[in-house]
Amino acid sequence: MALIVVLIVLVAVAMFLVKSVRIANEYERGVVFRLGRLLGVKGPGLFLLIPFIDRALRVDLRTVTLNVPPQEIITRDNVTVTVNAVVYFRVVEPRRAIVQVENYVVATSQIAQTTLRSVTGEADLDQLLSQRDDINQRLESLISQQTINWGVEVHLVELKDVELPTSMQRAIARQAEAERERRAKIIAAEGEAQASQMISQAASVITAQPGALQLRYLQTISEVGTSEGAKTMVIPLPVEMLEFFGAFGGGSGRAPAGNGNGNGGPPATRE
Numbered sequence: 001m002a003l004i005v006v007l008i009v010l011v012a013v014a015m016f017l018v019k020s021v022r023i024a025n026e027y028e029r030g031v032v033f034r035l036g037r038l039l040g041v042k043g044p045g046l047f048l049l050i051p052f053i054d055r056a057l058r059v060d061l062r063t064v065t066l067n068v069p070p071q072e073i074i075t076r077d078n079v080t081v082t083v084n085a086v087v088y089f090r091v092v093e094p095r096r097a098i099v100q101v102e103n104y105v106v107a108t109s110q111i112a113q114t115t116l117r118s119v120t121g122e123a124d125l126d127q128l129l130s131q132r133d134d135i136n137q138r139l140e141s142l143i144s145q146q147t148i149n150w151g152v153e154v155h156l157v158e159l160k161d162v163e164l165p166t167s168m169q170r171a172i173a174r175q176a177e178a179e180r181e182r183r184a185k186i187i188a189a190e191g192e193a194q195a196s197q198m199i200s201q202a203a204s205v206i207t208a209q210p211g212a213l214q215l216r217y218l219q220t221i222s223e224v225g226t227s228e229g230a231k232t233m234v235i236p237l238p239v240e241m242l243e244f245f246g247a248f249g250g251g252s253g254r255a256p257a258g259n260g261n262g263n264g265g266p267p268a269t270r271e
Helices: 002-020 094-099 104-121 125-130 132-150 166-208 210-226 239-249
Strands: 021-024 028-034 037-042 045-048 054-060 064-074 080-091 152-163
Touching (some): 002 021, 021 028, 028 094, 037 094, 054 094, 080 104, 080 125, 094 132, 104 132, 104 152, 125 132, 166 210
Antiparallel strands (some): 021 045, 080 152
């Protein structure tokens, strides 16, 4: 009989220990309630509870990655787009995360969706595509203002994707192509302007030095003659070179105008 009593006592002690001993990991905290009233936060490590009187709820302090579902919005310039985001947050006050809100993960998700629609709806499409850093910072600030009362700290919000309608994608592509063509024409025009200035300066130098034209002419002939694949070369003779040779000859090759009688005098007249 005494042995049975001892066994009962041992079983009771074992059950008491099982119900009372709790172990929290380094990244966990236990929020303890005693008869419905908040007692405090326990952990990490080993802590004891009074069976059937105390109740402990575990809270994970690690960073949680929350995917915000895609939200269809209308931007300030009346363009319909679909955006989604990712939110990184963690619990910094386990007491508030349990007492102040029923489910802090769901609450954070809902406030993130609402804030995402609100902020992106106030931006233009160009801002939404090119100024994501500013939008991310504003989202983080607004969401943190709401969740800090729940003991939740949001430390990063990032827009993941901005889906545009097919017609808008084609319009943006046409706009980008037109912009590239405009830049190409401006660059070509600037090159023509610079080339015309250099040609004008070269023409001024050649005009001041008559022999420079002949030198340039001979240099061009030399370059054409030494090029690969040159078979036939047609060389035009400048008028300036003819005048040069004419001046060098001194006009000796010209015959004076005759009068029809074999002499070089004036034409005869009949009275």
